[in-house]
Amino acid sequence: MNNVISPLPTTADLLQFYAHKTPDKAALGWGNHRCTFAQLQEHLTLCSAYLCRTLPTLSTGQVVAVSTEDFLWQWVSLLALEQLGLCSMSVLPGEVNAGFVQQFSVGALIAPVQQVHPVPVVVVNAQACGGHSNPPHPPAPGQDRAQQTALRLLRTSGTTGEAKRILLDRRLWNGWTERWQWFCHYGPDSVCLIQHPFSIGGIYATATACLRAGGTVVKRDGRAFLQALQDFGISHATVLPMDLGPILQTAPEQAAIPQKIMLTAFGGVLPSDMVAQCLALFAHQVADMYGTNEVGFIGARVAGPDRQMEPGIALLPGVEVEVVNDADQTLPAGETGHIKVRTPHMAARYEGDPGATSAHFLGGWFWPGDLGRALPNGRLELTGRADDLINIGGMKVNPALAESKLRSLDYVRDAAVLMGSTPSGVQTVVIAVVFTAAGRMERLQKEAAPGMAAFGHLVEWVQVEAIPRTPTGKVQRSVLRAQLQG
Numbered sequence: 421m422n423n424v425i426s427p428l429p430t431t432a433d434l435l436q437f438y439a440h441k442t443p444d445k446a447a448l449g450w451g452n453h454r455c456t457f458a459q460l461q462e463h464l465t466l467c468s469a470y471l472c473r474t475l476p477t478l479s480t481g482q483v484v485a486v487s488t489e490d491f492l493w494q495w496v497s498l499l500a501l502e503q504l505g506l507c508s509m510s511v512l513p514g515e516v517n518a519g520f521v522q523q524f525s526v527g528a529l530i531a532p533v534q535q536v537h538p539v540p541v542v543v544v545n546a547q548a549c550g551g552h553s554n555p556p557h558p559p560a561p562g563q564d565r566a567q568q569t570a571l572r573l574l575r576t577s578g579t580t581g582e583a584k585r586i587l588l589d590r591r592l593w594n595g596w597t598e599r600w601q602w603f604c605h606y607g608p609d610s611v612c613l614i615q616h617p618f619s620i621g622g623i624y625a626t627a628t629a630c631l632r633a634g635g636t637v638v639k640r641d642g643r644a645f646l647q648a649l650q651d652f653g654i655s656h657a658t659v660l661p662m663d664l665g666p667i668l669q670t671a672p673e674q675a676a677i678p679q680k681i682m683l684t685a686f687g688g689v690l691p692s693d694m695v696a697q698c699l700a701l702f703a704h705q706v707a708d709m710y711g712t713n714e715v716g717f718i719g720a721r722v723a724g725p726d727r728q729m730e731p732g733i734a735l736l737p738g739v740e741v742e743v744v745n746d747a748d749q750t751l752p753a754g755e756t757g758h759i760k761v762r763t764p765h766m767a768a769r770y771e772g773d774p775g776a777t778s779a780h781f782l783g784g785w786f787w788p789g790d791l792g793r794a795l796p797n798g799r800l801e802l803t804g805r806a807d808d809l810i811n812i813g814g815m816k817v818n819p820a821l822a823e824s825k826l827r828s829l830d831y832v833r834d835a836a837v838l839m840g841s842t843p844s845g846v847q848t849v850v851i852a853v854v855f856t857a858a859g860r861m862e863r864l865q866k867e868a869a870p871g872m873a874a875f876g877h878l879v880e881w882v883q884v885e886a887i888p889r890t891p892t893g894k895v896q897r898s899v900l901r902a903q904l905q906g
Contacts (some may be wrong), residue, residue, distance in 0.1 A: 530544050
């Protein structure tokens with residue numbers, strides 16, 4: 421009996437393999453630049469040795485934040501930290517300050533130039549890493565450390581804007597990327613387009629999955645989305661739902677491209693009319709994905725040219741979901757309740773936040789705060805957020821559904837629905853709208869009146885310049901409420 425444990429290959433292992441098998445194939449692309457697998461492997465070797473020499477010793481639980489807009493060296497730094505078994509975190513330039521360092525236990529910062537910060541700064545660029553032909557190879561972490569120590573720190577904020585910390589070890593992080601690779605059918609011929617920073621966990625996961633499969637990852641520059649699809653020969657693209665409105669609004673009428681792509685989106689529900697437009701213009705398949713930073717990829721709704729997007733979310737293998745009432749009793753199909761979920765690749769807690777942990781991680785399950793119902797076909801239908809549901813005297817409004825209907829109007833650019841109150845404390849429904857042109861409020865009130873008739877005078881209509889949203893496109897209701905009160 422062979423008892424040898426053979427863990428999955430690391431990303432660095434796979435890059436070394438592709439550097440020998442397909443050395444001249446593009447691994448990364450941005451603007452007019454390309455980096456082959458052989459070049460990426462050389463950069464990674466140099467950077468790993470450089471970080472081994474220059475990174476300060478970190479205390480237990482500290483992470484290394486990577487803050488740069490340089491696509492190549494951001495990638496190389498993150499891959500080097502993974503190879504060294506150190507916990508990485510992607511942050512936006514200028515985001516690090518004393519409060520940030522304390523909240524996320526940042527022990528060092530990787531940046532493109534020397535900066536003044538409350539933690540040691542290590543400069544990573546071509547000049548800093550050097551060009552030694554035979555650099556010392558960094559020591560590889562032991563197997564136990566490689567599998568069990570924190571490898572990636574993710575932030576999640578939901579709709580509140582209050583960031584929480586989630587740590588993933590190599591087993592969990594590999595599980596994330598494996599699911600993306602399997603679902604998207606990434607392979608050596610795949611060319612994946614991304615257009616958001618790696619501070620969004622799902623973006624880095626899908627890009628890593630493509631790279632691990634021997635494919636090419638392209639960062640979109642200033643060119644139009646459809647133009648980028650053609651220029652780079654894109655086969656896959658990952659977007660946020662908030663991206664699709666501008667993409668479709670600016671697309672020429674005769675813009676359909678011959679080689680259609682697989683489009684994946686996460687961070688919110690895709691309206692059916694947008695899905696149909698994507699299929700007509702540039703997608704052979706559209707996947708509306710459901711997941712959370714805490715548990716990873718849960719399931720998806722998929723549509724194609726001969727396959728309409730079915731109601732509900734099809735769960736991935738190994739994912740368990742239950743719909744329960746307030747007493748944690750399972751509800752029959754068709755009844756709306758709280759969603760709880762567990763997956764093979766879920767975190768165990770929020771780091772340093774026992775209160776939030778006890779509220780959301782219960783008995784081996786994660787409660788994301790979503791409401792939904794099980795469908796007779798075995799799928800899961802999302803109906804809203806438990807903390808967003810508006811209930812005034814027994815009359816309920818689901819903000820997500822109301823907002824989707826408002827945004828479907830051709831003269832509404834964006835909208836948000838939230839609970840408000842009058843100066844005397846009477847609860848109201850606040851409808852905040854961004855119009856495509858002036859003078860539309862009267863028309864909107866008239867068209868929406870039948871759906872809001874039950875609330876009578878308890879409806880407040882507000883025109884705003886913009887709806888505050890999280891990086892993944894969720895409405896920040898608490899921020900919007902504070903802006904309206906101000």
